Amino acid sequence: MAQKREIPYIWVTWLTKLLVGENSCEWAGWFRSNHLNSSFDKIPTSFDAAEWQINHTTLLNAAREDLEDKGWTVFTEHQNTFKLRGSSAILGGKPDLIAVSDNKGIILDVKTGQPSPSHHLQVLLYMYAVPKALRQYLGVAFEGRVVYPNHLDYVPSNGVDSNFVNNFSQLIKRLASSQPARRVPSNLECSFCNITNIDCPDRIESEEERLQDTEDF
Numbered sequence: 087m088a089q090k091r092e093i094p095y096i097w098v099t100w101l102t103k104l105l106v107g108e109n110s111c112e113w114a115g116w117f118r119s120n121h122l123n124s125s126f127d128k129i130p131t132s133f134d135a136a137e138w139q140i141n142h143t144t145l146l147n148a149a150r151e152d153l154e155d156k157g158w159t160v161f162t163e164h165q166n167t168f169k170l171r172g173s174s175a176i177l178g179g180k181p182d183l184i185a186v187s188d189n190k191g192i193i194l195d196v197k198t199g200q201p202s203p204s205h206h207l208q209v210l211l212y213m214y215a216v217p218k219a220l221r222q223y224l225g226v227a228f229e230g231r232v233v234y235p236n237h238l239d240y241v242p243s244n245g246v247d248s249n250f251v252n253n254f255s256q257l258i259k260r261l262a263s264s265q266p267a268r269r270v271p272s273n274l275e276c277s278f279c280n281i282t283n284i285d286c287p288d289r290i291e292s293e294e295e296r297l298q299d300t301e302d303f
């Protein structure tokens with residue numbers, strides 16, 4: 087049975103698709119935020135993690151080498167893990183790359199798939215949280231970047247404005263609430279969700295499974 091966390095814990099990437107409207111089911115984020123990851127069953131994934139890791143590492147290494155050649159001091163992945171404590175939850179994340187030079191900084195994330203507005207939001211969330219959560223970056227002015235296989239997007243720092251902060255703060259409060267968020271089952275979203283029907287009775291099973299249930303006509 088899913089075990090409650092003592093304090094809600096929210097991973098940055100649980101917020102981004104909800105913020106841009108790519109996902110609508112806030113209940114999935116509420117459930118993950120409020121329950122220990124190790125305590126509930128998950129749908130096995132067909133995602134090829136090995137291929138993704140190789141592609142991701144190749145792009146990240148190229149970005150790191152480029153910035154180091156230009157004189158930046160670069161930190162990658164686990165060196166960048168942060169936890170930012172708020173009044174309702176802890177926000178956690180791990181930018182792929184942080185580069186610093188004097189009081190200037192770059193936060194960069196690598197994406198191996200198709201571009202999405204949620205990628206920019208992810209970097210904006212890092213630009214907000216990193217200087218607050220990691221003392222060594224206090225006072226550093228960050229710009230953001232998203233690296234794709236064929237191009238680079240810049241994420242300007244003026245995106246971290248009061249409207250942005252208000253929007254994600256409200257979402258964090260809803261996901262951290264003791265009141266469950268709204269479930270919004272759909273074929274598409276449930277097919278990418280790893281929460282089983284043990285915990286989510288509204289889960290819509292795959293088209294194939296539903297057809298097997300009804301193919302006696």
Ligand code: SF4
Pocket residue numbers: 111113114269270271272275276279280281286288289290
């Ligand atoms: S299985 Fe579907 S309804 Fe249930 S939490 Fe996931 S996305 Fe939401």
